[in-house]
Amino acid sequence: KQEVTQIPAALSVPEGENLVLNCSFTDSAIYNLQWFRQDPGKGLTSLLLIQSSQREQTSGRLNASLDKSSGRSTLYIAASQPGDSATYLCAAPWGNDYKLSFGAGTTVTVRA
Amino acid sequence: GAGVSQSPRYKVAKRGQDVALRCDPISGHVSLFWYQQALGQGPEFLTYFQNEAQLDKSGLPSDRFFAERPEGSVSTLKIQRTQQEDSAVYLCASRTNQETQYFGPGTRLLVL
Numbered sequence: 053k054q055e056v057t058q059i060p061a062a063l064s065v066p067e068g069e070n071l072v073l074n075c076s077f078t079d080s081a082i083y084n085l086q087w088f089r090q091d092p093g094k095g096l097t098s099l100l101l102i103q104s105s106q107r108e109q110t111s112g113r114l115n116a117s118l119d120k121s122s123g124r125s126t127l128y129i130a131a132s133q134p135g136d137s138a139t140y141l142c143a144a145p146w147g148n149d150y151k152l153s154f155g156a157g158t159t160v161t162v163r164a
Numbered sequence: 165g166a167g168v169s170q171s172p173r174y175k176v177a178k179r180g181q182d183v184a185l186r187c188d189p190i191s192g193h194v195s196l197f198w199y200q201q202a203l204g205q206g207p208e209f210l211t212y213f214q215n216e217a218q219l220d221k222s223g224l225p226s227d228r229f230f231a232e233r234p235e236g237s238v239s240t241l242k243i244q245r246t247q248q249e250d251s252a253v254y255l256c257a258s259r260t261n262q263e264t265q266y267f268g269p270g271t272r273l274l275v276l
Contacts, residue, residue: 056206084263095168095255095267096207141206145263150195151220152265154206 054079054146058155066163071129073158075142080120083145087116087127090139090157099140100127132162166190168268170256176274177246185241185271189258196239197265198231201253210254213239246275 055078065071077085084103088096100116102109102125108117113130129136139159143152169188177183189196195214199207200223210229212220215236224231228246233239243250253272257265 086264088267093269093272095170095269096257098264098266101264143206150212151197151209151223152199152207153209156204156206 054082054144054153056142056144056153056155058140058142058158060158061156062159062161064161064163065132067132067134069132069162071127071132071136071160071162073127073129073140073142073160075125075127075155077123077125077144077153079144079146080123082118082120085116085118085125086143086152087114087125088141088143090141096141132160134162134164136160137162168256168258168266170254170268170271172271173269174272174274176276178276179246179248181246181275182242182244183246183273185243185254185273187239187241187256187258187268189237189239189256190266191237193258193260193266194236195259195261195265196233197257197259198239198241199255199257200225201255201270203252207255210241243273246273248275251275 086101087099100109102118115128139157141157143154198210201207209223213233228244230242253270255270256268
């Protein structure tokens, strides 16, 4: 099974600071890696999906990198805003590439 | 268009009761997934359907858990003789043949 770990578990930053969220995985034969956002009491919203052939993916203020050799992905959020406060989860597929293995998430608080 | 919907959003059950959780996937999505999310953890895979066929139920924690998708659209996750350790958020996701899974808001189950 693909094991996914996220560090830190929680992060608090002042508004405007850049955020760096880390994700590590055990099986480097990764098919893709996804980053999700989860707001309290809500489901998951897909933010970015990086294919194994890609090194990074960008969407607005979000940038995610993938380094298969080291088993790591990093999500960067530029110029954080209070609305970015949420839990961010990374996930990688395993078992014929359909079921996702998730990290426990990093809970981000952006202070106004 | 409409996203994945789940009902009920909240369910309180007495230990030993049976519960049924419903998922309405995005129209036309072939694949459907159920995940279980314990407090403070990432979601854990339960089961996977492709159309009406249940191709993987390896994540179901016990034989008290049963899932079906008889017409290849709506799915129901049933838990018989609920136990306190079944308390969690149950998430449903669907996708086409592309990789991104779209999640519903979840059903929060509390077993007393």
